[in-house]
Amino acid sequence: MRWWPCCGARSMSFRASAATSLRDLARERYQRWLSRRLPPARTITLEQRRLFIFPSRNGFLFMFTLLLMLLMAINYQNNLAYGLTFWLSMLFVVAIHFTHANLMKLVITGVRAESVYPGQHAEFLLRLSCQSSRSGHYSVRLLWPDCEALVDVPADGSVEVALHVKVGKRGWFKPPRLRIESLYPLGLLRCWSFAQLDLPALVWPQPVPSERPSSIDEEEGAQGFSDETGIDDLAGFRDYRLGDPPRLIDWRSYARAQPLQTKLFSAPVREDHWLNWSDFSSGTDEQKLSWLCWLALQYHGRGEDFGLRLPGAEIPLGGGDRQLELVLRALALHESSGNAGE
Amino acid sequence: MITGDQLPRRALTWLIACQFAVIVPHLVRVPLWVVAVYLGASLWRLQMHRQRAEMPSRWLRLALGITASIAVLASYRTLIGLEPMIALLLVASALKLLEAIRDRDGYVIVCLGFFISVTHFVFSQSLPMTLYALACTLLLVTAMIALNQRPGATFTRHEPLLALKMLGLAVPMMVVLFFLFPRIGPLWSVPSKSGAGITGMSDFLKPGAVSKLGRSAEVAFRAGFDGPIPAMPALYWRGLVLSQFEDEAWRTLGWRELPASERTLVRPETTGDPLRYRIVMDPTQQRWLYGLAYAESETAGVLEAWDFRLGVLNPLESQFGYDVRSWTGATMQPQLSAWRRDVETSFPENINPRSATWVTALRSRHPDDKSLVAALLDHFREQPFFYTLEPPPITQPDFVDRFVFDTRRGFCEHYAYSFVALARMAGIPARIVAGYQGGEINPLNNTVVVRQFDAHAWAEVWYAGDGWVRVDPTAAVSPDRVELGLEAALAGEAGFLADSPISVYRLRGISAINWLRLRYDVLAFRWQSFVVGFDSTRQIDLLQDWFGEIKVSWFVAVMLGSWAIVLIPLTFWLNRQRVAPLFLPEEKRFVAVTNRLQTLGLSRAFGESPLALLERVRAQLPGDHPLRGDLEAAVGDLYNRRKAD
Numbered sequence: 001m002r003w004w005p006c007c008g009a010r011s012m013s014f015r016a017s018a019a020t021s022l023r024d025l026a027r028e029r030y031q032r033w034l035s036r037r038l039p040p041a042r043t044i045t046l047e048q049r050r051l052f053i054f055p056s057r058n059g060f061l062f063m064f065t066l067l068l069m070l071l072m073a074i075n076y077q078n079n080l081a082y083g084l085t086f087w088l089s090m091l092f093v094v095a096i097h098f099t100h101a102n103l104m105k106l107v108i109t110g111v112r113a114e115s116v117y118p119g120q121h122a123e124f125l126l127r128l129s130c131q132s133s134r135s136g137h138y139s140v141r142l143l144w145p146d147c148e149a150l151v152d153v154p155a156d157g158s159v160e161v162a163l164h165v166k167v168g169k170r171g172w173f174k175p176p177r178l179r180i181e182s183l184y185p186l187g188l189l190r191c192w193s194f195a196q197l198d199l200p201a202l203v204w205p206q207p208v209p210s211e212r213p214s215s216i217d218e219e220e221g222a223q224g225f226s227d228e229t230g231i232d233d234l235a236g237f238r239d240y241r242l243g244d245p246p247r248l249i250d251w252r253s254y255a256r257a258q259p260l261q262t263k264l265f266s267a268p269v270r271e272d273h274w275l276n277w278s279d280f281s282s283g284t285d286e287q288k289l290s291w292l293c294w295l296a297l298q299y300h301g302r303g304e305d306f307g308l309r310l311p312g313a314e315i316p317l318g319g320g321d322r323q324l325e326l327v328l329r330a331l332a333l334h335e336s337s338g339n340a341g342e
Numbered sequence: 343m344i345t346g347d348q349l350p351r352r353a354l355t356w357l358i359a360c361q362f363a364v365i366v367p368h369l370v371r372v373p374l375w376v377v378a379v380y381l382g383a384s385l386w387r388l389q390m391h392r393q394r395a396e397m398p399s400r401w402l403r404l405a406l407g408i409t410a411s412i413a414v415l416a417s418y419r420t421l422i423g424l425e426p427m428i429a430l431l432l433v434a435s436a437l438k439l440l441e442a443i444r445d446r447d448g449y450v451i452v453c454l455g456f457f458i459s460v461t462h463f464v465f466s467q468s469l470p471m472t473l474y475a476l477a478c479t480l481l482l483v484t485a486m487i488a489l490n491q492r493p494g495a496t497f498t499r500h501e502p503l504l505a506l507k508m509l510g511l512a513v514p515m516m517v518v519l520f521f522l523f524p525r526i527g528p529l530w531s532v533p534s535k536s537g538a539g540i541t542g543m544s545d546f547l548k549p550g551a552v553s554k555l556g557r558s559a560e561v562a563f564r565a566g567f568d569g570p571i572p573a574m575p576a577l578y579w580r581g582l583v584l585s586q587f588e589d590e591a592w593r594t595l596g597w598r599e600l601p602a603s604e605r606t607l608v609r610p611e612t613t614g615d616p617l618r619y620r621i622v623m624d625p626t627q628q629r630w631l632y633g634l635a636y637a638e639s640e641t642a643g644v645l646e647a648w649d650f651r652l653g654v655l656n657p658l659e660s661q662f663g664y665d666v667r668s669w670t671g672a673t674m675q676p677q678l679s680a681w682r683r684d685v686e687t688s689f690p691e692n693i694n695p696r697s698a699t700w701v702t703a704l705r706s707r708h709p710d711d712k713s714l715v716a717a718l719l720d721h722f723r724e725q726p727f728f729y730t731l732e733p734p735p736i737t738q739p740d741f742v743d744r745f746v747f748d749t750r751r752g753f754c755e756h757y758a759y760s761f762v763a764l765a766r767m768a769g770i771p772a773r774i775v776a777g778y779q780g781g782e783i784n785p786l787n788n789t790v791v792v793r794q795f796d797a798h799a800w801a802e803v804w805y806a807g808d809g810w811v812r813v814d815p816t817a818a819v820s821p822d823r824v825e826l827g828l829e830a831a832l833a834g835e836a837g838f839l840a841d842s843p844i845s846v847y848r849l850r851g852i853s854a855i856n857w858l859r860l861r862y863d864v865l866a867f868r869w870q871s872f873v874v875g876f877d878s879t880r881q882i883d884l885l886q887d888w889f890g891e892i893k894v895s896w897f898v899a900v901m902l903g904s905w906a907i908v909l910i911p912l913t914f915w916l917n918r919q920r921v922a923p924l925f926l927p928e929e930k931r932f933v934a935v936t937n938r939l940q941t942l943g944l945s946r947a948f949g950e951s952p953l954a955l956l957e958r959v960r961a962q963l964p965g966d967h968p969l970r971g972d973l974e975a976a977v978g979d980l981y982n983r984r985k986a987d
Contacts, residue, residue: 076660079876081463081464084475086520091508093515094512094909101913138490139491188486
């Protein structure tokens with residue numbers, strides 16, 4: 001994105017501001033044209049119509065040298081100087097085809113996007129694969145606004161590239177248009193393409209420490225912790241719940257063809273908590289989500305079970321990483337008064 | 343800094359190799375310290391690469407640059423001219439290496455390298471030079487590829503081969519462009535070569551001037567004959583006419599010294615078929631050309647001078663080819679003007695007293711000009727004169743006396759000088775002609791290769807009615823010189839070829855080498871006359887031969903056609919490698935069915951298995967829908983096939 005046309009990523013900010021000048025309008029038009037021409041997809045194959053090519057800065061330096069060489073040939077009436085000049089000019093023409101072919105049919109697949117908190121960098125895992133058994137794609141540069149990678153894709157093989165992009169606010173984060181470019185083999189021409197990968201990253205709410213609402217205090221008082229008991233002291237059994245660690249399962253009773261039972265130990269007592277949207281009377285919706293997020297993390301950190309009650313959604317009680325993920329996802333995607341992320 | 347903008351390590355090695363490759367042909371014309379700068383810069387850069395040295399600071403680099411420019415100025419005493427310019431380019435390229443950190447710096451070095459390669463051709467367009475430049479180009483293109491490799495990528499045989507492949511593909515289009523590109527004249531006058539290091543005739547003759555050429559085996563020119571080649575003794579390649587004796591040397595008359603009536607050439611009457619041949623000359627930095635008397639040329643740019651010489655307006659900076667027609671029997675200048683007779687008989691009277699007395703005595707016995715000339719030649723023939731490349735030095739001014747009566751050992755210029763002086767003392771118009779005599783005949787392509795050691799000086803004497811007639815006093819002393827060439831005439835004298843210690847010409851006694859040498863010479867002549875000597879006249883001839891008439895539209899069509907012939911197959915070939923792996927027939931059929939389903943709004947979701955799709959279709963389409971049956975069959979085939987695999 002060092003010269004025309006600019007990368008899609010930069011224009012995101014432009015789109016936000018009103019297109020005041022004609023220049024912005026043109027940029028906007030160009031971006032819209034690009035979006036139409038290059039629709040988002042999970043897997044993108046670089047085809048003829050997606051590839052752009054133009055001489056690079058070094059290419060212009062080379063052309064300037066060719067001009068000087070031609071003047072030398074004319075002024076000294078030197079046929080071999082003419083020959084060398086023409087040879088290199090035609091090399092430039094041949095290089096157009098080689099540079100173009102280097103990106104042709106490169107397949108880019110969005111594999112996975114990491115979920116993160118707002119303002120963090122999410123890892124996007126991309127797979128670049130080559131469909132040809134004869135020649136790979138060399139020195140392919142992937143550019144996102146604040147990160148880039150340079151990779152070789154071997155013939156008939158593929159490479160995985162992790163790129164880290166800073167995400168925006170809560171909700172689905174769609175990565176900006178990825179710019180793929182290569183100057184290989186001679187560096188005189190730059191061939192590039194854009195890929196709008198359909199690979200959104202989930203952005204959770206920003207956790208914010210909250211004052212515990214009154215209902216939680218009550219629960220805390222009712223159940224509490226049992227003191228000074230060793231970890232190994234068996235306190236009783238309860239029905240197995242999804243996510244209970246296997247070492248706590250009472251295998252002996254299971255062998256007697258009884259339903260699965262989970263052993264309970266007296267320290268610390270696992271408690272059930274409900275994260276309740278309606279418990280918070282003050283604060284904006286986003287604040288409430290942030291508090292809930294913080295609480296969920298707290299409970300998860302202490303290894304306690306928790307459930308979530310949002311307007312229109314409920315996640316039953318549960319524990320472990322899986323439960324945390326479900327809760328955070330629900331919080332991230334919660335639509336409140338039209339304030340959801342993109 | 344962005345990844346990949348740094349100069350890859352392997353590229354550095356290639357760049358240094360390129361730099362040394364392009365400087366080699368210039369070694370003969372740049373001062374030795376330039377090489378020292380090269381070595382120093384490369385070593386420093388390598389130490390930087392090994393992290394044992396720092397990059398020189400901006401001020402140090404600036405100081406180095408200024409010092410180098412001053413050093414060039416001091417070495418050449420000027421900055422204007424081709425050699426100083428090349429020295430500056432070379433030094434700039436070497437110093438650029440010190441600050442080559444980013445890939446862009448690498449491109450500056452590569453582009454400088456290409457430009458320096460072009461300057462090689464200004465000095466030599468020979469076949470070996472061309473091959474060397476090809477190698478340099480390959481090296482430079484490989485360096486460009488290395489500059490674009492991912493840092494850390496291993497360099498393989500693949501890269502030079504890729505460079506070779508790309509350059510090879512560019513050749514056909516280059517050839518077409520070479521023949522079609524209009525050859526226009528120089529746009530402005532350019533700094534010329536200094537002429538240092540060129541052996542050849544000079545425009546004045548002093549004893550010793552020609553004999554030093556006997557030490558060199560360099561090619562002066564090649565002449566390709568259309569018909570049979572005349573016998574060796576007839577091959578007198580006339581170059582300069584030296585009429586004026588001044589300051590103890592013979593020189594040519596300048597155009598300004600002539601009266602207006604003498605400036606134009608009076609063409610002799612010519613009868614019969616001329617000898618037709620084409621001469622390709624290596625650059626001489628001089629204005630005169632060579633030909634067999636009497637010679638005419640229709641090649642553009644060739645002038646015919648009043649004394650039946652051929653010449654060009656500007657010194658020959660580069661190789662020059664011209665077609666000649668010669669009528670060896672033509673009478674040159676049957677009438678002599680009084681002014682010219684006066685010039686051609688003048689010789690200082692106060693020197694050479696012994697010769698003057700002797701000539702006066704001889705004249706009284708031979709009143710006829712022709713018999714006097716015969717008597718003079720008889721004297722050379724009968725007295726103990728010797729033909730040698732290393733004559734004893736003779737102090738001026740009584741050169742003729744000392745040579746004719748005392749030392750009697752000399753090279754062709756001694757004989758020509760003495761003979762013309764004696765003839766003029768007798769009142770016969772006579773002058774020295776300098777040029778080449780003989781040459782090596784290459785029967786393979788009917789050419790004569792004339793080398794520097796074939797340089798010769800002889801005389802021309804004017805007889806009333808016969809005009810200027812060639813007289814060679816050397817032939818009287820040493821007939822072998824004219825009939826067999828210099829080497830036979832000298833019979834193993836040490837000075838012969840002393841300046842060409844490694845010339846292949848020395849090895850021509852070995853028959854296999856001679857066989858190769860003659861064939862190489864055929865190739866070299868073709869190269870010189872067809873490629874190097876290709877000019878606007880030949881271009882127009884060639885294009886008229888091919889296209890009948892010259893039309894711009896034809897040119898454009900041929901040019902684009904040549905591009906299409908190369909580039910369209912190239913594109914196909916490059917993309918052929920990029921075809922996705924072929925689908926199995928079952929897979930193709932499944933894809934075809936899903937495409938038809940898409941028209942009904944039932945598109946296959948990302949990652950949806952064929953069975954899942956089938957489930958969905960079964961739920962949404964009625965049982966008798968034809969596509970449903972098709973999909974069931976296609977999916978069935980697909981899974982059966984996979985099981986079989």
